[in-house]
Amino acid sequence: MNQNIKKLTAIATNSKRLIIGLMSGTSLDGLDIALCSISGCGVSTSLELLHFETIPYPDMVKEKIRAVFAQKHVEMEKLCLLHPYIALMHARYVNDCLARWQLERSSVDLIASHGQTVYHAPESLHHLKGSGNATLQLGDGDHLAMATGIITVSDFRQKHIAAGGEGAPLAVYGDYLLFSKRGADRILLNIGGISNFTFLPGSQNPKEIWCTDTGPGNTLMDAFVQQHYPGTYFDRDAALAGRGRINDELLAALQDHEFFRLSFTKTTGPELFNLHYLEAAIRRTTVQDVPAEDIMATLNAFTAWCITTGIRACMGNRPGIPVYCSGGGMHNPLLMKQISDQLPGYTLLSTVELGILPDAKEAICFAVLANECVCGDPAVFRQGPAGMPAVTMGKISFPF
Ligand SMILES: Nc1ncnc2c1ncn2[C@@H]1O[C@H](COP(=O)(O)OP(=O)(O)OP(=O)(O)O)[C@@H](O)[C@H]1O
Numbered sequence: 015m016n017q018n019i020k021k022l023t024a025i026a027t028n029s030k031r032l033i034i035g036l037m038s039g040t041s042l043d044g045l046d047i048a049l050c051s052i053s054g055c056g057v058s059t060s061l062e063l064l065h066f067e068t069i070p071y072p073d074m075v076k077e078k079i080r081a082v083f084a085q086k087h088v089e090m091e092k093l094c095l096l097h098p099y100i101a102l103m104h105a106r107y108v109n110d111c112l113a114r115w116q117l118e119r120s121s122v123d124l125i126a127s128h129g130q131t132v133y134h135a136p137e138s139l140h141h142l143k144g145s146g147n148a149t150l151q152l153g154d155g156d157h158l159a160m161a162t163g164i165i166t167v168s169d170f171r172q173k174h175i176a177a178g179g180e181g182a183p184l185a186v187y188g189d190y191l192l193f194s195k196r197g198a199d200r201i202l203l204n205i206g207g208i209s210n211f212t213f214l215p216g217s218q219n220p221k222e223i224w225c226t227d228t229g230p231g232n233t234l235m236d237a238f239v240q241q242h243y244p245g246t247y248f249d250r251d252a253a254l255a256g257r258g259r260i261n262d263e264l265l266a267a268l269q270d271h272e273f274f275r276l277s278f279t280k281t282t283g284p285e286l287f288n289l290h291y292l293e294a295a296i297r298r299t300t301v302q303d304v305p306a307e308d309i310m311a312t313l314n315a316f317t318a319w320c321i322t323t324g325i326r327a328c329m330g331n332r333p334g335i336p337v338y339c340s341g342g343g344m345h346n347p348l349l350m351k352q353i354s355d356q357l358p359g360y361t362l363l364s365t366v367e368l369g370i371l372p373d374a375k376e377a378i379c380f381a382v383l384a385n386e387c388v389c390g391d392p393a394v395f396r397q398g399p400a401g402m403p404a405v406t407m408g409k410i411s412f413p414f
């Protein structure tokens with residue numbers, strides 16, 4: 015037997031696994047690294063977060079990724095070179111973390127690598143006949159495995175698409191296995207570059223699960239700040255938006271787009287929600303020379319509107335239902351206040367209440383998917399909704 019397969023078999027049959035979850039979302043802020051101890055699998059999964067760090071991307075890396083990110087036309091050579099480059103950079107970050115955490119690489123069973131999304135193209139975006147849903151994440155798993163010496167599970171989204179999904183949101187799988195509780199209806203809201211939410215029914219009937227993107231999370235606010243305030247990457251604590259006034263005409267123009275008329279569930283990305291989207295909305299208004307702070311206030315309000323109309327459209331009136339928030343957007347106090355105001359009857363909480371660090375949740379969900387890949391049974395998702403096909407996701411790369 016190949017020694018790699020032998021090792022993988024041992025990992026799969028152990029009662030516990032140490033798995034490093036890696037997540038770098040569309041905000042391009044950095045790499046989230048979550049070291050998880052996971053025992054069991056499926057609905058018996060139990061997880062303990064042992065270490066968590068976000069390693070910020072240096073400006074030079076952000077620029078390299080931006081050169082191809084969410085763009086229809088790119089230089090192929092740049093795209094091609096980034097695939098190993100991102101993998102080796104992520105491997106370096108992992109090796110550095112292991113040194114800081116004083117852990118031998120041999121004690122880690124698996125790396126679960128999401129990769130860096132560079133393009134997300136559901137049919138609803140490209141409208142090209144004969145082409146289905148597609149998505150592309152860079153950061154090759156073989157390079158990661160060889161440079162860390164750790165078996166790596168990567169590229170989770172392709173199987174989801176191959177099975178009829180849009181390749182997103184995948185957090186629903188981890189949400190279901192980690193947070194579903196009998197008798198407790200729950201919403202898990204993640205506000206990353208894009209926002210999405212999962213509804214977990216207290217009935218625990220997988221058929222009633224919802225998971226959808228709602229539109230932009232931080233992406234439009236970040237893009238505008240980066241353009242108008244060079245050297246600033248996001249509106250820390252909504253300092254800019256908090257000084258501005260919402261422009262109602264611009265807000266209405268932002269809300270008037272085909273994406274919001276599509277039925278749920280749906281996915282999206284910065285391929286749609288970008289500065290062109292904002293410029294097109296401004297062109298449809300009579301407003302001129304809106305101060306930057308007013309635009310920020312309006313984008314903040316628009317983001318809250320996308321999230322809350324999405325949740326209300328799917329969930330209706332559910333008095334007292336808790337919404338457990340995660341992702342960088344929950345650190346934006348103005349955004350959170352507006353979400354809270356626009357969801358009367360819902361109770362806004364953080365995943366801390368469920369024992370999970372909110373900034374680590376997405377990386378943790380991929381560690382859970384890798385755990386399912388090696389020792390789970392996709393049948394556990396068989397009764398799930400259309401956006402949650404019952405398949406094993408992830409490609410396995412061996413270190414030698
Ligand atoms: N104190 C803060 N005030 C305002 N916004 C913040 C604050 N802290 C973080 N953010 C926002 O959170 C963003 C990062 O969020 P996060 O890392 O969850 O997104 P992501 O990398 O796109 O992840 P994913 O797509 O996996 O959800 C930043 O770009 C910024 O917009």
Ligand SMILES: [Mg+2]
Pocket residue numbers: 038039041042043044046
């Ligand atoms: Mg991030």
